[in-house]
Amino acid sequence: xxxxxxxxxxxxxxxxxxxxxxxxxxxxxxxxxxxxxxxxxxxxxxxxxxxxxxxxxxxxxxxxxxxxxxxxxxxxxxxxxxxxxxxxxxxxxxxxxxxxxxxxxxxxxxxxxxxxxxxxxxxxxxxxxxxxxxxxxxxxxxxxxxxxxxxxxxxxxxxxxxxxxxxxxxxxxxxxxxxxxxxxxxxxxxxxxxxxxxxxxxxxxxxxxxxxxxxxxxxxxxxxxxxxxxxxxx
Ligand SMILES: [Ca+2]
Numbered sequence: 001x002x003x004x005x006x007x008x009x010x011x012x013x014x015x016x017x018x019x020x021x022x023x024x025x026x027x028x029x030x031x032x033x034x035x036x037x038x039x040x041x042x043x044x045x046x047x048x049x050x051x052x053x054x055x056x057x058x059x060x061x062x063x064x065x066x067x068x069x070x071x072x073x074x075x076x077x078x079x080x081x082x083x084x085x086x087x088x089x090x091x092x093x094x095x096x097x098x099x100x101x102x103x104x105x106x107x108x109x110x111x112x113x114x115x116x117x118x119x120x121x122x123x124x125x126x127x128x129x130x131x132x133x134x135x136x137x138x139x140x141x142x143x144x145x146x147x148x149x150x151x152x153x154x155x156x157x158x159x160x161x162x163x164x165x166x167x168x169x170x171x172x173x174x175x176x177x178x179x180x181x182x183x184x185x186x187x188x189x190x191x192x193x194x195x196x197x198x199x200x201x202x203x204x205x206x207x208x209x210x211x212x213x214x215x216x217x218x219x220x221x222x223x224x225x226x227x228x229x230x231x232x233x234x
Contacts, residue, residue: 023156
């Protein structure tokens with residue numbers, strides 16, 4: 001069991017770097033088409049440059065997706081979509097709208113339902129479970145799919161610390177991750193870990209540090225130094 005540290009945690013992202021997506025054609029494609037599980041957690045840090053509808057954070061086409069709302073929703077909503085093979089099931093909170101600051105977003109699903117967290121806090125849950133369809137597409141960061149019309153869905157912002165677990169994390173674990181973004185927590189179940197140390201623009205790769213070999217190929221996204229960016233957590 002993890003114990004939450006009582007000290008005030010503060011992550012100064014300026015010590016690090018991240019990947020910047022221009023909102024036009026930048027994305028990262030992951031090699032592994034198998035990143036879909038019945039029990040799964042997807043987490044990342046993001047700082048939007050602009051809030052335009054439908055931006056995709058991370059997607060496995062025809063399986064699962066985390067994005068901003070489009071025409072059918074208020075555009076600042078953060079949305080988890082899961083496709084069950086017939087229909088997309090949408091989860092979002094009308095109580096939370098994202099802004100242009102750094103935020104830590106976590107989405108998870110299991111036999112017991114679906115949950116969305118922002119900055120370590122649960123913003124929406126559903127007790128209705130949805131098992132994602134096991135599509136054959138490669139997951140993408142920053143767009144829906146290279147082989148699908150994607151006008152208006154490119155990410156315009158900065159992403160860091162993308163990770164996937166093949167189990168659900170508890171609320172206290174997610175809170176801990178928010179305060180300790182460089183701790184893998186559970187390496188056995190961590191199947192994707194793209195953190196600042198793995199960014200390798202020269203070779204066009206965002207190396208997966210989970211040890212599972214789920215490296216990403218960078219298409220246009222650029223490395224950004226976070227000298228002026230800063231994250232504080234409470
Ligand atoms: Ca570009």
